Amino acid sequence: MAAAHPDGLINLSVGTPVDPVPQVIRQALADASDAPGYPLTAGTPALRAAISAWVARACGAGVDGLGVLPSIGSKELVAWLPTLLGIGPGDVVVVPSVSYPTYEVGVRLAGATAVRSDSLTSVGPNSRVRLVWVNSPGNPTGKVLPARHLRKVVDWARERGAVVASDECYLPLGWSAEPVSVLSPEVCGGSYDGVLAVHSLSKRSNLAGYRAGFVAGDPALVAELLAVRKHAGMIVPAPVQAAMVAALQDEQHAEEQRERYRARRETLRQAFDAAGFTIEHSEAGLYLWATRGEDCWETVDWLARRGILVAPGAFYGPAGEQHVRIALTESDERVAAVAGRLAER
Numbered sequence: 051m052a053a054a055h056p057d058g059l060i061n062l063s064v065g066t067p068v069d070p071v072p073q074v075i076r077q078a079l080a081d082a083s084d085a086p087g088y089p090l091t092a093g094t095p096a097l098r099a100a101i102s103a104w105v106a107r108a109c110g111a112g113v114d115g116l117g118v119l120p121s122i123g124s125k126e127l128v129a130w131l132p133t134l135l136g137i138g139p140g141d142v143v144v145v146p147s148v149s150y151p152t153y154e155v156g157v158r159l160a161g162a163t164a165v166r167s168d169s170l171t172s173v174g175p176n177s178r179v180r181l182v183w184v185n186s187p188g189n190p191t192g193k194v195l196p197a198r199h200l201r202k203v204v205d206w207a208r209e210r211g212a213v214v215a216s217d218e219c220y221l222p223l224g225w226s227a228e229p230v231s232v233l234s235p236e237v238c239g240g241s242y243d244g245v246l247a248v249h250s251l252s253k254r255s256n257l258a259g260y261r262a263g264f265v266a267g268d269p270a271l272v273a274e275l276l277a278v279r280k281h282a283g284m285i286v287p288a289p290v291q292a293a294m295v296a297a298l299q300d301e302q303h304a305e306e307q308r309e310r311y312r313a314r315r316e317t318l319r320q321a322f323d324a325a326g327f328t329i330e331h332s333e334a335g336l337y338l339w340a341t342r343g344e345d346c347w348e349t350v351d352w353l354a355r356r357g358i359l360v361a362p363g364a365f366y367g368p369a370g371e372q373h374v375r376i377a378l379t380e381s382d383e384r385v386a387a388v389a390g391r392l393a394e395r
């Protein structure tokens with residue numbers, strides 16, 4: 051329906067980058083294209099050093115002994131982490147109540163049980179919890195979890211011998227709140243025991259098509275993941291490893307991309323505000339989380355009639371049924387047209 055609009059579709063439904071891959075990264079990929087041998091599962095020394103340096107800078111990870119491991123994207127890591135950690139039937143994994151669907155998919159692939167919860171007190175003294183996913187800034191809500199909240203999650207999990215996996219792929223995109231990494235001393239208390247931060251270059255560096263991510267944290271857990279992956283595969287291709295080094299060492303392109311999203315966010319925020327939507331959370335990340343106080347499918351329909359496609363909140367869990375997720379990933383020209391579309395009768 052949205053695509054049938056006479057002026058064409060404005061697609062705000064998927065968080066897929068639309069701006070070019072920065073030249074410095076494309077050059078590094080091309081320069082590394084003669085790659086006949088198997089790449090290192092652990093990552094080249096240059097990549098491991100680039101990841102560690104970036105994590106120290108961007109996550110404020112101030113302690114020595116950090117484990118790092120590149121991954122093919124982060125969706126793949128999210129989907130397979132429970133399995134790689136040996137989690138299986140009878141085990142419980144906690145995922146945020148409204149969240150990226152792959153957390154639950156990964157739990158199901160492992161044959162374990164997913165519990166949707168944002169408050170661990172409501173999970174109770176369940177000794178079978180092996181893994182807790184947190185996601186700040188969150189998809190789809192754009193919510194930022196304060197350091198004290200993350201700290202409580204880490205303490206709770208450590209008491210029970212569970213792992214905290216913190217999906218931080220939107221960490222560089224803070225707008226009205228400053229996101230905090232699980233690796234910052236404020237949260238992990240100067241020890242990486244039981245914590246893993248999951249990162250992606252898809253959004254920061256427009257590299258969704260390259261599939262470039264990594265995990266950083268507890269060296270013992272990372273060593274276990276590496277040992278399994280050496281045999282299970284999912285090795286990051288050598289040219290992509292070289293591209294990741296270039297991406298991680300350059301902040302200029304990331305800052306430019308951030309400013310593009312900042313401008314689009316402001317335009318979209320004003321347009322949806324003026325059209326009577328209520329925007330909740332959305333302090334950081336790549337989405338506006340909006341509601342008209344009705345079932346999400348009615349809102350999706352209302353917008354589709356105006357040629358705008360958004361994601362229904364129900365995709366992210368039952369608690370999202372009255373919201374829609376609006377992505378900041380359309381061209382400036384399409385984003386500028388949104389206010390006019392919303393005013394159409």
Ligand SMILES: Cc1ncc(COP(=O)(O)O)c(C=O)c1O
Pocket residue numbers: 065123124125126128150185188189217219249250251252258262263
């Ligand atoms: C919360 C969250 N985690 C992970 C990903 C996966 O990103 P990628 O596989 O491109 O690294 C996404 C993608 O949108 C996401 O929203």
